[in-house]
Amino acid sequence: MIRESIVITTDLKKKPHIVPMGIIFKKNKIIISPFIPSQTYLNLKDNPYAVINFTEDVNIFVDALLGKKKFKIKPTKKIKSFYLNNALTYLEVKITKFIEDKIRPKFECEILKETSLNSFKGFNRAQLSVIEAAILVSRINIISMQKIKKEINYLKIAIDKTAGKNEKIAWKKLIKKINNKK
Ligand SMILES: Cc1cc2nc3c(=O)[nH]c(=O)nc-3n(C[C@H](O)[C@H](O)[C@H](O)COP(=O)(O)O)c2cc1C
Incomplete structure (x- = not known):
């Protein structure tokens, strides 16, 4: 199943890059599939960690898509990255496998830590x-x-x-x- 999330990756200078991305849950792993070219792809190649945020704040999806760079974020504990203040839940993940593809490669991730900040209040x-x-x-x-x-x-x-x-x-x-x- 594909779930729409906000993926935060970081470059080698630890600068966060925040984008909407559909991620796939596959047993206890997660697959991130960024298109080439994309900053998310480059960041994951350089620094194999990410934070997957699940949020009801649809403005974050829209603002990130439309190119806004600054969001309310805080540092994560397990990996050196960031999570959204407005996340209901976020997952700190590590890339364990890279599946090459010229158009849309896949990064298979292991979940290192799951944190819940708020409860899901139902579909809208x-x-x-x-x-x-x-x-x-x-x-x-x-x-x-x-x-x-x-x-x-x-x-x-x-x-x-x-x-x-x-x-x-x-x-x-x-x-x-x-x-x-x-
Ligand atoms: C709900 C939603 C899901 C998306 N899922 C993906 C995805 O799985 N892979 C992808 O490459 N882009 C996806 N996009 C588009 C990216 O968010 C967008 O193109 C972004 O700029 C990625 O490029 P970047 O990493 O260079 O910023 C999605 C957009 C939306 C709104």
């Missing part, structure tokens, strides 16, 4: 819509505008019916990005 449909719309925006240069707009119209139903303030803010940023696409 608007949050799911924001995540789906963020995926569309991440592919804005390869999917037709017609398809993107059609899907956005459907996803908006859950935004109108179930969004809180945070989801509405995240949604607006994505719509602005889509509307600004030439």
Whole structure:
């Protein structure tokens, strides 16, 4: 199963890089699959550790996707990295295997430590819509505008019916990005 997370990797100078990424749970391991080229790929090659954050704060998904660099983070204890203040749970992982691929290699990870900061409060449909719309925006240069707009119209139903303030803010940023696409 793929779970949408915020992956924090660090370069050799310990500078954090924060991105949304779908990770796969495979028995007791985790697979991270960054596309090439990407900073996440380079960081994992240089420094084989990562922090997988699970959060309900959809603005972090949107802001990271749209290129924001600064987030509220704190240092992790087991590895030399960082976790999101707003994570419900985060996993400190170590890369144990690299599966090469020219387009989308895989990093298999061992979980060194799991920390829970808050409880999951249930699904919210608007949050799911924001995540789906963020995926569309991440592919804005390869999917037709017609398809993107059609899907956005459907996803908006859950935004109108179930969004809180945070989801509405995240949604607006994505719509602005889509509307600004030439
Ligand atoms: C919900 C979501 C899941 C994503 N999953 C992946 C993924 O599994 N692999 C990937 O390379 N990019 C994924 N992306 C896109 C990356 O977040 C984005 O392209 C990012 O900039 C990665 O490149 P970077 O490491 O150079 O910053 C995802 C985006 C979203 C919104």
